[in-house]
Amino acid sequence: MLFSTARSATRRFLPVKEKGRRAMSASSEVDSSTPSLVNTEWLKQRLKGVKLLDASLYMPAQARDGLSEFKAKRIPGAQYFHLDEVAEPNTSLPHMLPSEQAFAAAMDALDVSNEDHVVVYDGLGIFSSPRAWWTFKCFGHERVSVLEGGLPAWESSSGPVSTDSVSNEQLQRPGKAVRSPPSSTRYKAKLDHSKVRSAQEMLANVGSKGEAVVDARSPGRFIGTEPEPRPGLKGGHIPGAYNVPFPQVLRDGKQLKSPEELEKVFSNAGVDVNRRPVVGSCGSGLTASILALAVHQINGKVIPIYDGSWSEWGMLSDVPISTETPPNTV
Structure with a gap:
């Protein structure tokens, strides 16, 4: 069949x-309302006015773990957007788009609103962050940008990094929301x-x-x-x-x-x-x-x-x- x-x-x-x-x-x-790429100087001037998400995900051959690296250091204020967790759980295919309700629940867990300007980045520069950018676009979130050069460019430009501890509960919250989304959410997602x-x-x-x-x-x-x-x-x-x-x-x-x-x-x-x-x-x-x-x-x-x-x-x-x-x- x-x-x-x-x-x-x-x-x-x-x-x-x-x-x-x-x-x-x-x-x-044509989408021209929000820049799809922002540089480190742009972000430094607006660090407290955006929602930062670290979307680092690596292939097995790269022998790196995005979550572990996020726990070790991150751009101040960033949260971890786990592409394999904010995904459809009932399939064997990797990081497939979740349902509208599941994505909305994950955004609630990350305290992201429909009005927020979201900036995503990754640990390689430009690798997995575009997938997060595209995911937001799919669910109707227009105000989303990729940090050009990612964390490596941020550190090279002497941008501050945080090494504060992050609780496991905080890190697991979005994935749990995807697996058991509530019937109503603050965030409203509509799959395009x-x-x-x-x-x-x-x-x-x-x-x-x-x-x-x-x-x-x-x-x-x-x-x-x-x-x-x-x-x-x-x-x-x-x-x-x-x-x-x-x-x-x-x-x-x-x-x-x-x-x-x-x-x-x-x-x-x-x-x-x-x-x-x-x-x-x-x-x-x-x-x-x-x-x-x-x-x-x-x-x-x-x-x-x-x-x-x-x-x-x-x-x-x-x-x-x-x-x-x-x-x-x-």
């Missing part, structure tokens, strides 16, 4: 028949379906080619010559996808390149992000968010992301998979 192994991961998304309307709204939406794609919609797009799929994984994983880090996944990519490995949009692995440089990166991969609707994909929906943040620097649009990404597609038994080299023309 189609998508039987995906479990409940896509149960909240719109059916395929909505795709045409959704693609139109996604391609025409135009910013998310399901496996069914991605399959429909293989035939329609209505959206250009940009895959943030490495070239080896994209064509199936490099093994997937998660067991049980086949190699390759969604047919018709374009390969834009996320390190290509970064400078020194810590900051996004200029809008002009970013536009060239996508163009070199065969995608004109100003002329064609784009959807992001990667291994688990994490590094695709880096591409989403990059596109936002070019044209102000918040592109949709295939939330299940290759963690879902690569385990399905009845979807097409390609191992061809990346196309270089649209």
Whole structure:
């Protein structure tokens, strides 16, 4: 049965028949109300006027733990936004978007209101924080920014850090709220379906080619010559996808390149992000968010992301998979 192994991961998304309307709204939406990137000097001047969230999450190969590092040191006033905890609990797929009620409950636990300007950062510079940025955008929170360069840039600029102890109860509160959300919340979340794609919609797009799929994984994983880090996944990519490995949009692995440089990166991969609707994909929906943040620097649009990404597609038994080299023309 189609998508039987995906479990409940896509149960909240719109059916395929909505795709045409959704693609139109996604391609025409421009977000210019709040800067998606802020630098360290900007933050120093507004440190007490924003809600800071450390969204550090690392891959197993990086041998680092975001929660432990947060407990050791953080930007003063920051709270920990655990991407694997503020996520759908009833799926085997990693850090999938939670329900509206669960996200709202987590925001209450973090004392974040709908009016707050949220600034997210991570311990690498630009890695997991864009996923938190995209998550807030998905639930209708427009006032959210990423700290360019993250904690490394903050420390390099002599920004203050806190090493005060943090209680385990405080750290566990958002995750508990997600697993057992109350019937009512102060925070109001509304999932914007135009910013998310399901496996069914991605399959429909293989035939329609209505959206250009940009895959943030490495070239080896994209064509199936490099093994997937998660067991049980086949190699390759969604047919018709374009390969834009996320390190290509970064400078020194810590900051996004200029809008002009970013536009060239996508163009070199065969995608004109100003002329064609784009959807992001990667291994688990994490590094695709880096591409989403990059596109936002070019044209102000918040592109949709295939939330299940290759963690879902690569385990399905009845979807097409390609191992061809990346196309270089649209």
